[in-house]
Amino acid sequence: MFSPPLHRQRHQFVIDFVKRNKPKKVADLGCGECGLLRRLKFHREVELLVGVDVSSAKVKKKMYGLSPLAADYLQPSCDQLCVELYQGSVTQKDSRLRGFDLVTSIELIEHLSPADVGSFSDVVFGYMTPVVVIVSTPNSEFNPLLPGLVGYRHTDHKFEWTRAEFRSWALKVCEDYEYEVEFTGVGQAPPGQQEQFGFCSQIGVFQRLGGKHGCNTFGDGAEEMFSYTLLFSINYPSLRDNTTLQRVLVSEVLYWAEKLKSGWTDQEPERGSVSTRRQSEGAAGETHRGSPVGLFSRRVSEEQDEEVSWTNLQGQQESCTLTRCVAVPLAVLWSCCPKVRDLSGSLSNLRQLLLDEPKVKLSQDCSAVLLHYKEPDPEEEDFNVLEDSGYAEASHCSHSAQHWEDWQADL
Numbered sequence: 001m002f003s004p005p006l007h008r009q010r011h012q013f014v015i016d017f018v019k020r021n022k023p024k025k026v027a028d029l030g031c032g033e034c035g036l037l038r039r040l041k042f043h044r045e046v047e048l049l050v051g052v053d054v055s056s057a058k059v060k061k062k063m064y065g066l067s068p069l070a071a072d073y074l075q076p077s078c079d080q081l082c083v084e085l086y087q088g089s090v091t092q093k094d095s096r097l098r099g100f101d102l103v104t105s106i107e108l109i110e111h112l113s114p115a116d117v118g119s120f121s122d123v124v125f126g127y128m129t130p131v132v133v134i135v136s137t138p139n140s141e142f143n144p145l146l147p148g149l150v151g152y153r154h155t156d157h158k159f160e161w162t163r164a165e166f167r168s169w170a171l172k173v174c175e176d177y178e179y180e181v182e183f184t185g186v187g188q189a190p191p192g193q194q195e196q197f198g199f200c201s202q203i204g205v206f207q208r209l210g211g212k213h214g215c216n217t218f219g220d221g222a223e224e225m226f227s228y229t230l231l232f233s234i235n236y237p238s239l240r241d242n243t244t245l246q247r248v249l250v251s252e253v254l255y256w257a258e259k260l261k262s263g264w265t266d267q268e269p270e271r272g273s274v275s276t277r278r279q280s281e282g283a284a285g286e287t288h289r290g291s292p293v294g295l296f297s298r299r300v301s302e303e304q305d306e307e308v309s310w311t312n313l314q315g316q317q318e319s320c321t322l323t324r325c326v327a328v329p330l331a332v333l334w335s336c337c338p339k340v341r342d343l344s345g346s347l348s349n350l351r352q353l354l355l356d357e358p359k360v361k362l363s364q365d366c367s368a369v370l371l372h373y374k375e376p377d378p379e380e381e382d383f384n385v386l387e388d389s390g391y392a393e394a395s396h397c398s399h400s401a402q403h404w405e406d407w408q409a410d411l
């Protein structure tokens with residue numbers, strides 16, 4: 001009968017409100033199978049999304065649809081989002097539901113007994129005290145237009161209000177709990193009949209008097225109350241979280257360092273900076289003086305690895321392997337890779353973030369990333385030519401490489 005379907009129109013009404021008003025903390029009461037929450041999670045301004053329903057079975061049915069997608073892990077944004085789902089009744093108080101910017105109650109109140117509607121008003125408007133409450137409920141005056149309908153629209157409905165009944169309840173709520181309300185709805189009557197029948201679903205948008213800064217009756221000393229059961233809780237990966245930032249930065253740094261390395265060593269060996277690194281038990285990665293990293297010198301040796309031995313101060317014989325490395329200066333990475341720049345914010349931050357990162361080997365003075373150098377396999381070379389060219393990007397950076405000494409001063 002409606003296009004788009006009525007339940008979609010109700011959810012769209014909330015989505016449009018969220019787009020306009022950008023609430024950070026949103027709770028959906030009587031969230032059912034979480035359909036509205038699944039749409040709300042795409043709104044970047046929302047940082048906390050909570051669903052409550054008396055039926056845990058309904059919530060559990062599709063709650064994993066609220067989990068982050070693979071892309072949320074691979075390409076996390078700066079946005080933050082935490083999703084929590086509870087089993088609980090809107091007639092009970094729970095302090096985790098206080099202080100929200102927006103609380104929605106879509107087609108819920110008509111499922112409550114009149115006494116429970118009283119508790120709902122007290123809990124939502126008197127205890128949770130959100131800045132805005134959106135309540136939708138059937139408009140019984142529209143029922144004659146619904147073909148074949150006998151009695152209520154749903155067997156579980158305890159009542160269906162006329163517009164006047166809804167208005168009277170809403171105005172009483174405003175008086176008791178210091179809110180103001182605007183009436184509207186979704187599901188239009190046929191042309192010319194809107195005034196007579198009203199909307200199929202009537203909606204009240206309640207705003208707390210005083211807005212965001214209006215009185216919230218709970219202070220620091222308010223007693224905590226947990227009557228809901230947590231069913232699901234997830235924190236979306238965000239670049240504002242240091243572990244996530246570090247993970248993404250490291251993979252970006254290693255990716256670009258490898259690209260630059262192959263640009264320098266495979267394509268233009270004279271620009272490649274190949275140095276020698278000593279690997280011995282416990283003490284990995286000390287750069288040899290005399291074969292400086294980052295200075296784009298010629299290869300120091302044609303040998304891949306070299307066994308050396310010496311006598312230590314205690315007169316014992318020690319040995320280690322000399323491994324040839326390519327040093328990619330952090331300053332070059334910083335200059336060539338916009339994403340590395342965006343993620344780290346500054347060159348010194350970049351160094352700081354990589355300092356205790358086990359996946360990244362830094363040069364002794366922490367100014368360059370060291371990558372193992374492997375002699376190119378001639379059989380692989382033909383294949384490399386076909387690869388779309390990292391070299392193009394790497395060689396694009398070659399002028400930056402020449403200014404390495406300036407950057408070194410910067411570090």
Ligand SMILES: C[S@@+](CC[C@H](N)C(=O)[O-])C[C@H]1O[C@@H](n2cnc3c(N)ncnc32)[C@H](O)[C@@H]1O
Nearest residue numbers: 030031032053054055088089090106107108111
């Ligand atoms: C008609 S469904 C609406 C679902 C959802 N709001 C939507 O728009 O699709 C009503 C929901 O309210 C829930 N419900 C009923 N009484 C409740 C109560 N006292 N506390 C919380 N949820 C309740 C039901 O389990 C059901 O999921």
Ligand SMILES: [Mg+2]
Nearest residue numbers: 107108110154
């Ligand atoms: Mg209903």
